[in-house]
Amino acid sequence: MVKLGFQKEKVRDFDPTFSSSKDEFTIALSGNANVGKSVIFNQLTGSNQIVGNWPGKTVEKAEGKLYFQGQKIHVIDLPGIYSFSTFSMEEIVSREYIAHEKPDVVINVLDASVLERNLFFTLQLMEMEVPLVVCINQVDIARQKGIIIDEKKLEKALGVPVVFTVAVRGEGLRKLIEKAVKAAEKPKKVPEIIKYGGEVEKRIESLSEMISSKKTSLNYSNRWMAIKILENDPEIIKNIKKESPEIISYANQLAYEIEKIHQEPSFAVMASERYTLANLIASGAQVQTKIDIPFSERLDKILTHPVLGYFTSALVIIGLLLWTFTIGDFLEGILSNAFSFFQPVDPQFSGAITAILWNGAFGGIVAGVTLIIPFVIPFYLLLSYIENSGLLTRVAFMMDSFMHKIGLHGKALIPLILGYGCNVPAIDSTRILETRRERLLAAFAITFAPCAARTILILGLVAIFVNIWWALGLYVLDLIIIFIMGRIALKATPGESTGLIMEMHTLKLPSFSVILKQTWARTKSLIYLVFPIYIVGSAIIQAFYALGVLEPVSNFMAPLTVGLLGLPVFAGVLLIVGAVRKEFILLTLVSFVGTDLSLALNPTQFIVLAIVGMLYLPCFSTIAILIKEFGWKAASVITGANFATALVVGGLFAKILPYFL
Amino acid sequence: MSDNESISENIEEYLEVIYKVSLEEKKPVTTSNISKNLNIAPGSVTQMLKKLDKRGYVHYSPYKGAVLTEKGLKVASKVTRKHRLLERFLNDILKLKKDKIHSEACQMEHALSDDAERALCQLLEQPDQCPDEAPIPACDFKFDSCEECLERKHEDVEEVGSRDENLISVISLGENEVGRVSFIRGDYKVIRRLMDMGITIGAMVSVIKLAPFKGPVEVSVRGSKLALGRDIAKNVFVELIDCESKDEDGALVHG
The missing domain is CATH 1.10.10.10 (Winged helix-like DNA-binding domain superfamily/Winged helix DNA-binding domain)
Known part of the structure; x- marks a missing residue:
């Protein structure tokens, strides 16, 4: 970015001699997943960006600004999609944005190594009749694979400007912007290169004539709507049906005729024809010269090897956790020292208000900082690396059959692993799954995943005061519980499972800026969600404490805590406090009995407390996001299931463990 | 034939x-x-x-x-298909005891006409495996998808015609073998998603890797690599594009 010097151009903003027909416009980046759109976006906008959600949609929206030759350019990074067939939120968001917001130009980013498949999407963009610039990215990787693309030929075949880039190194980006600016200033009509077979084309025309005569209020071109209706696009059909149902019945007739002629559903006819054209363009513009197999391919062979693949997958996951907790431990040490001035006050001496503000609100902030900085950020950093390099895709490939046992497919591994850092963003990321049922199943499994806070609890109680093997044992126990509960949940929610359809991207060294941005975006959304709950939650609990409510409640819980679980009475207080955040159990315990916890608890009690603490409730923040994503009912069922599991497993261990310890 | x-x-x-x-x-x-x-x-x-x-x-x-041989395979997969469809029928609809299903189906399979086979398949909503989880081979009618079969309900199988080539599932493709996608079994949404990713009728696919434990299949199509869950991949049927010596090796010994 610095090399390109986009920011320097800002000066020209005040240059009165500079004239331009337009001094502010919008560029949208669109294309398949993992083609390097985010890299281009980062290179163009630098630090000038806002990441948020599309209004009312659970799809991430990234927006940024760029100053170029006196013009202020808004850049929108649209989600990565393969088609406009409205099966996912991402597709709907992209489509509606392009149709309704009408960006001045769309830059379609393509992966040079997979030209044909990427062109399929380009053709759909061209059908939407938006000013288009085609950006062929990662040409260096393609060249390594022996794929040489002819820029001129491609440009000629498509009839829109084509630019080659290697975005990670900033190559070609200046030219890309220049062409995009030119395309935005003098919008040329996008050539209609997609002509379907005569019998299809005739029907598209006849339908689009009918649509234009009915004058619908939809913001799409008539031809495009006609194509989509014939393709049986549920969104468009639904919207048109509201206004003029006769269009749909006429379209059904036409689609039937097409199916009659081709003996294929009409969507298949059109998809095939588009692909035929994509193939024609791609094979006309590229040459495959055979060079030796690149390193990434050889690495790929190991990563998905029927035996070695499991080792490498396990290594990736274990490595991620080890890295997180080694770094986390180190950083936490430093931070705890920094926060050593923070000592909870005793409300009996200081008064309730101070206790609520200091112990509660400020304590919540301290707790949040000491969790997020040392544990969550390092976790996100490495996870983002694993994701962007394509390693995670390989792990998902290897683990698909295991995930099937709990009704999910390989892709669901990504949220589940995210759950090891913190459940909240993990549940958020279940959006990548196809159906609500799958998202629920995944979210349910995630609430059992040993997040950073749970790990701290296990380490703080069991590893230190029993031994490290029991701590590891609890980790394994947790995995078994995830599996069993996943199975039960699967049996309880009948329905079809969606199969895995996932692109195996070329393995590559990810861009550092993308990793940083992604980590920051994730951390930020976590902070927004978690911090208020930490602060308010611990203040409320302190208030209860100061009002003397906790003790009676704790006594009331005695039949469970003492009777069933064999814990001391004050465990009730610990569990209430821990609902805000799991390691509060540990912190409060320390404030009760001092740092040598072994004075208060025996090994069985340590283990049982760790198990119960780990399982009994998702923390408040997790419950909050469950409610937000799935509603009250689902959230309470999941919470209830957690609670029941904790009692059953905890009770069982309380009875059995004394024989072993 | x-x-x-x-x-x-x-x-x-x-x-x-x-x-x-x-x-x-x-x-x-x-x-x-x-x-x-x-x-x-x-x-x-x-x-x-x-x-x-x-x-x-x-x-x-x-x-x-x-x-x-190719000719033998055609007969064998057809009769196996009828057998396994009947097993499903006896199990799912008639709810016969499991140990009786096999021998019963063995008796019935030879008498089942093609039209009845097709009707049975529609009634059972295009099952892809028998009660013992063995795969049901694809039909040999000239359909590209189950959708098409349903739409052309009024035509009987003689009007539809049958394929000349044998279909095999993508997961039975051996290394270095290339198949042309000819039939995709399953519901509209899955087919749609497959097509968006480049697996259209007529596309050439080859298998790169089959993950163990009934894991997914990595296929190469249109220059891209895709991972398909086994449940999806087994319903994508291809015609083998002959390289050489198929008759020497026979039709079912690949790789």
């Missing part, structure tokens, strides 16, 4: 067994294996295999065993 010679039930039973075993073992099926499966003396099996070889259903070489 051009020759409409009637095939005896006996022959169908033989071909069915050879089909089943060769899919499991991927090598020629020995006489003793067939004899065990059909409970017939090895001598008679050898006799029969010679006869089948002469009629072009199998390649039989004495010591090695038998391998289905």
Whole structure:
């Protein structure tokens, strides 16, 4: 970015001699997943960006600004999609944005190594009749694979400007912007290169004539709507049906005729024809010269090897956790020292208000900082690396059959692993799954995943005061519980499972800026969600404490805590406090009995407390996001299931463990 | 098929067994294996295999065993399909006891007409495996998808016509083999998603890797690599694009 010097151009903003027909416009980046759109976006906008959600949609929206030759350019990074067939939120968001917001130009980013498949999407963009610039990215990787693309030929075949880039190194980006600016200033009509077979084309025309005569209020071109209706696009059909149902019945007739002629559903006819054209363009513009197999391919062979693949997958996951907790431990040490001035006050001496503000609100902030900085950020950093390099895709490939046992497919591994850092963003990321049922199943499994806070609890109680093997044992126990509960949940929610359809991207060294941005975006959304709950939650609990409510409640819980679980009475207080955040159990315990916890608890009690603490409730923040994503009912069922599991497993261990310890 | 010679039930039973075993073992099926499966003396099996070889259903070489030819495969997969569809029917609809299903289906499969087979498949909503989880082969009618079969309900199978080529599932493709996608079984949404990713009717696919434990399949299509869950991949059927020596190796011994 610095090399390109986009920011320097800002000066020209005040240059009165500079004239331009337009001094502010919008560029949208669109294309398949993992083609390097985010890299281009980062290179163009630098630090000038806002990441948020599309209004009312659970799809991430990234927006940024760029100053170029006196013009202020808004850049929108649209989600990565393969088609406009409205099966996912991402597709709907992209489509509606392009149709309704009408960006001045769309830059379609393509992966040079997979030209044909990427062109399929380009053709759909061209059908939407938006000013288009085609950006062929990662040409260096393609060249390594022996794929040489002819820029001129491609440009000629498509009839829109084509630019080659290697975005990670900033190559070609200046030219890309220049062409995009030119395309935005003098919008040329996008050539209609997609002509379907005569019998299809005739029907598209006849339908689009009918649509234009009915004058619908939809913001799409008539031809495009006609194509989509014939393709049986549920969104468009639904919207048109509201206004003029006769269009749909006429379209059904036409689609039937097409199916009659081709003996294929009409969507298949059109998809095939588009692909035929994509193939024609791609094979006309590229040459495959055979060079030796690149390193990434050889690495790929190991990563998905029927035996070695499991080792490498396990290594990736274990490595991620080890890295997180080694770094986390180190950083936490430093931070705890920094926060050593923070000592909870005793409300009996200081008064309730101070206790609520200091112990509660400020304590919540301290707790949040000491969790997020040392544990969550390092976790996100490495996870983002694993994701962007394509390693995670390989792990998902290897683990698909295991995930099937709990009704999910390989892709669901990504949220589940995210759950090891913190459940909240993990549940958020279940959006990548196809159906609500799958998202629920995944979210349910995630609430059992040993997040950073749970790990701290296990380490703080069991590893230190029993031994490290029991701590590891609890980790394994947790995995078994995830599996069993996943199975039960699967049996309880009948329905079809969606199969895995996932692109195996070329393995590559990810861009550092993308990793940083992604980590920051994730951390930020976590902070927004978690911090208020930490602060308010611990203040409320302190208030209860100061009002003397906790003790009676704790006594009331005695039949469970003492009777069933064999814990001391004050465990009730610990569990209430821990609902805000799991390691509060540990912190409060320390404030009760001092740092040598072994004075208060025996090994069985340590283990049982760790198990119960780990399982009994998702923390408040997790419950909050469950409610937000799935509603009250689902959230309470999941919470209830957690609670029941904790009692059953905890009770069982309380009875059995004394024989072993 | 051009020759409409009637095939005896006996022959169908033989071909069915050879089909089943060769899919499991991927090598020629020995006489003793067939004899065990059909409970017939090895001598008679050898006799029969010679006869089948002469009629072009199998390649039989004495010591090695038998391998289905394209012609044999066509008959075998059809009768296996009818058998497994019937098993589903007896299990799901008639709710017969599980241990009776197999022998019952063995009796019925030879009498089931193609039209009845198609109707059964529609009634059962295009099942892809029998109650024992063995895959049900694709039908040999000229359809590209189940959707099409449903839409052309009023035409009977003679009007639709049957394929000349044998279809095999993508997951049975061997290394270095290329198939042309000819039929995708399953619901509209899955087909749509597959098509968006480049797996259209007529696209060339090859298998890069099959993950163990019934894991996904990595395929190469249109220059991209895709991972398809086993449940999806097994319903994508291809015609094998012949490289060489298919007849030498027989139709079911790939790679």
